[in-house]
Amino acid sequence: MATVNVYLTFNGNCEEAFNFYQSVFGGEFPYIGRYKDMPQSEECQPMNEADGNKIMHVTLPISKETCLMGSDTGGEWASDFKEGNNFSIFINAESREEADKLFNALSAGGQVTMPMNQTFWGAYFGMFSDKFGINWMVNFDEQMQA
Structure with missing residues (x-):
C-alpha cells in the first residue's frame, strides 16, 4: 500500500x-x-x-x-x-502500476503540472492539482524496492 x-x-x-x-x-x-x-x-x-x-x-x-x-x-x-498553500500531498507508491493508477484517478478533472515520467534522480514521478485545487505528487522509487 x-x-x-x-x-x-x-x-x-x-x-x-x-x-x-x-x-x-x-x-x-x-x-x-x-x-x-x-x-x-x-x-x-x-x-x-x-x-x-x-x-x-x-x-x-x-x-x-x-x-x-x-x-x-x-x-x-x-x-x-x-504562503498557506505551499504544500502538496506526497504519495510514495509500491509499484509503477500503482503510481499510474493513483495519478490517473486523482488527476481526473484536475491540472497536470508534470506527467508521470522517469526522473534524473531515478524515480518515476509526477505532479498535479486535483479538481478541488489540492496539490499532489506521486512517486515510485525503484531503488527503494531493491
Whole structure:
C-alpha cells in the first residue's frame, strides 16, 4: 500500500525551516540536494549562485511512518508561490502500476503540472492539482524496492 507524506514548498528559506524542524523532531536528513546539483540540460538556463544554493529536495523522517519533505521554489514556479498553500500531498507508491493508477484517478478533472515520467534522480514521478485545487505528487522509487 502507498504511503502518504506532506511536501512543503518554500520561497528561499527551506534550509532554515528544515533546520528548525530538525531541532524540534531530531533525526538526520537522509537526503538534501541543491538546484546546482541538478544535471544541466539544453532547456534550462544557467542559474545564479543564490538560486543554485537553494534546496531542490530535502527529507526529514519524523517517525517510522512519516517524513517531512520540502524544497525551495524558483524560476517559472516562483510566481505561483502562496504562503498557506505551499504544500502538496506526497504519495510514495509500491509499484509503477500503482503510481499510474493513483495519478490517473486523482488527476481526473484536475491540472497536470508534470506527467508521470522517469526522473534524473531515478524515480518515476509526477505532479498535479486535483479538481478541488489540492496539490499532489506521486512517486515510485525503484531503488527503494531493491
